[in-house]
Amino acid sequence: xxxxxxxxxxxxxxxxxxxxxxxxxxxxxxxxxxxxxxxxxxxxxxxxxxxxxxxxxxxxxxxxxxxxxxxxxxxxxxxxxxxxxxxxxxxxxxxxxxxxxxxxxxxxxxxxxx
Amino acid sequence: xxxxxxxxxxxxxxxxxxxxxxxxxxxxxxxxxxxxxxxxxxxxxxxxxxxxxxxxxxxxxxxxxxxxxxxxxxxxxxxxxxxxxxxxxxxxxxxxxxxxxxxxxxxxxxxxxx
Numbered sequence: 719x720x721x722x723x724x725x726x727x728x729x730x731x732x733x734x735x736x737x738x739x740x741x742x743x744x745x746x747x748x749x750x751x752x753x754x755x756x757x758x759x760x761x762x763x764x765x766x767x768x769x770x771x772x773x774x775x776x777x778x779x780x781x782x783x784x785x786x787x788x789x790x791x792x793x794x795x796x797x798x799x800x801x802x803x804x805x806x807x808x809x810x811x812x813x814x815x816x817x818x819x820x821x822x823x824x825x826x827x828x829x830x831x832x
Numbered sequence: 833x834x835x836x837x838x839x840x841x842x843x844x845x846x847x848x849x850x851x852x853x854x855x856x857x858x859x860x861x862x863x864x865x866x867x868x869x870x871x872x873x874x875x876x877x878x879x880x881x882x883x884x885x886x887x888x889x890x891x892x893x894x895x896x897x898x899x900x901x902x903x904x905x906x907x908x909x910x911x912x913x914x915x916x917x918x919x920x921x922x923x924x925x926x927x928x929x930x931x932x933x934x935x936x937x938x939x940x941x942x943x944x945x946x
Binding site: 722727752754759760761762763764767808820822823824825 | 836873922935937939
């Protein structure tokens, strides 16, 4: 069965510092992988996704993520965090041809110190 | 485009009451979903629909019902509200043509059952 873990429940970084949010998944084949961001009181917005091809994926707002098959990971990175990046971040894994099988991780809450 | 809209934003129900959460999308997406979000648990799929007239259960369907009479609307019905249904509910949609099934989310409905 698919599963997604985000080992860090909460992370605090200083503005301007680099950021890495971890995501590990369990799946028997090459999955679709997503990172969504949820600002307070808002719905989820897609940051980036891995579908196929280049394992380093660029997203919106300066985020990137790298798919590492050998580690079953899809970590999200940003070189310099802005105060507006404070939000909840969700990793999700999907299965080809199964629109009902997108599994979301528990989320990582990011706080940014000015 | 308004995207995915949900009403109401907030609602307090008494145990045993019923209500309908409304969801509308104006992107002509075939797929629509209802999720609930509980703290530290990520999103759990309640019901989904692949088109007008077609719905199916997700991971946590008990206590809920849905209908899909049009492409645009996907209401979620709670018949006998219970405290366990206190949660934030998100509606989402995705286009048929996107094989990754990237989802577009509404802003959510925060429901409290007391």
